[in-house]
Amino acid sequence: MKITPFSAGFGVEVTGVDLAGSLDDDTKARLRAAWAKHLVLVVRDQENLSPEDHVRFCELFGNLGKRSRPADDRHEGTDAPSEVMFVSNRKEDGKFIGSLPDGEMQFHIDQCYVERPARATCLYAIVVPDAGGDTIFGDLCRAYDALPDDLRGVVDDYDALNVFSYDSTSREQVGKISNARQFVQPMVVSHPVTGRKALYVNRLMTAEIVGMPGDAGRAIIDRLVAHEEQPEFLYTHKWRKGDLLIWDNLCTVHARTDFDPTKERHLRRFTVEGGPLVGE
Ligand code: OGA
Ligand code: MN
Numbered sequence: 001m002k003i004t005p006f007s008a009g010f011g012v013e014v015t016g017v018d019l020a021g022s023l024d025d026d027t028k029a030r031l032r033a034a035w036a037k038h039l040v041l042v043v044r045d046q047e048n049l050s051p052e053d054h055v056r057f058c059e060l061f062g063n064l065g066k067r068s069r070p071a072d073d074r075h076e077g078t079d080a081p082s083e084v085m086f087v088s089n090r091k092e093d094g095k096f097i098g099s100l101p102d103g104e105m106q107f108h109i110d111q112c113y114v115e116r117p118a119r120a121t122c123l124y125a126i127v128v129p130d131a132g133g134d135t136i137f138g139d140l141c142r143a144y145d146a147l148p149d150d151l152r153g154v155v156d157d158y159d160a161l162n163v164f165s166y167d168s169t170s171r172e173q174v175g176k177i178s179n180a181r182q183f184v185q186p187m188v189v190s191h192p193v194t195g196r197k198a199l200y201v202n203r204l205m206t207a208e209i210v211g212m213p214g215d216a217g218r219a220i221i222d223r224l225v226a227h228e229e230q231p232e233f234l235y236t237h238k239w240r241k242g243d244l245l246i247w248d249n250l251c252t253v254h255a256r257t258d259f260d261p262t263k264e265r266h267l268r269r270f271t272v273e274g275g276p277l278v279g280e
Contacts, residue, residue: 054122089265116275
């Protein structure tokens with residue numbers, strides 16, 4: 001197995017491993033260590049990875065996460081475990097069979113609007129378009145380290161309200177939905193293994209800073225998200241069929257670029273369970 005860091009400053013490509021087979025202890029330890037250090041693992045060439053293999057990979061990093069979405073019958077009829085979600089624009093009988101079917105998605109952190117957000121999200125590419133539908137990741141540890149002093153002072157001291165409604169892909173849509181789920185989280189979190197601090201704020205879901213008047217808080221959130229979305233903190237993943245990605249959902253943010261809705265894009269997704277977040 002070969003682990004090659006990306007030039008983006010975080011994230012690694014993993015080649016020469018077959019996750020359908022059993023892994024020895026040394027390989028498992030190297031995968032865990034690489035994930036703790038680099039935050040995003042891109043495992044290439046996993047053709048025909050079964051749902052069970054996919055779950056076994058996730059369980060290297062923790063317990064399998066429950067779906068955070070409401071009970072939903074769209075995933076019935078597949079042979080995958082019930083925790084599965086499909087990020088897919090496939091249709092059956094005129095209805096999408098999965099979630100997040102099309103379009104761009106703004107930068108976000110999965111489930112930051114619930115008490116216990118997933119520790120990791122793991123996506124497996126079954127069918128991907130030739131162009132577009134890239135997933136862009138941002139390194140929130142380096143973003144925190146590079147914060148100007150005035151912004152660091154705010155995020156160290158305040159919490160923020162995170163709000164989301166399923167299938168909203170832009171902040172404008174979220175704002176229009178009255179029964180969106182929401183939870184107050186710290187604006188800084190620590191990586192559980194390395195202890196590095198990360199800026200826990202994102203464009204799509206971070207709605208207000210608790211205890212700061214609306215406009216002042218909004219202006220700071222706008223500065224924070226502009227800061228963390230600077231190209232020096234980003235890695236753009238161009239999907240290939242057979243790619244298996246796992247990302248740190250505490251210390252990275254992610255977005256999706258647009259793609260041709262007439263082209264099929266079908267990915268299988270599981271999460272790794274997380275705990276309540278502890279701030280500074
Ligand atoms: C997700 C997600 C992005 C993509 O599954 O949480 O944001 O590229 N997916 O489909
Ligand atoms: Mn997401």
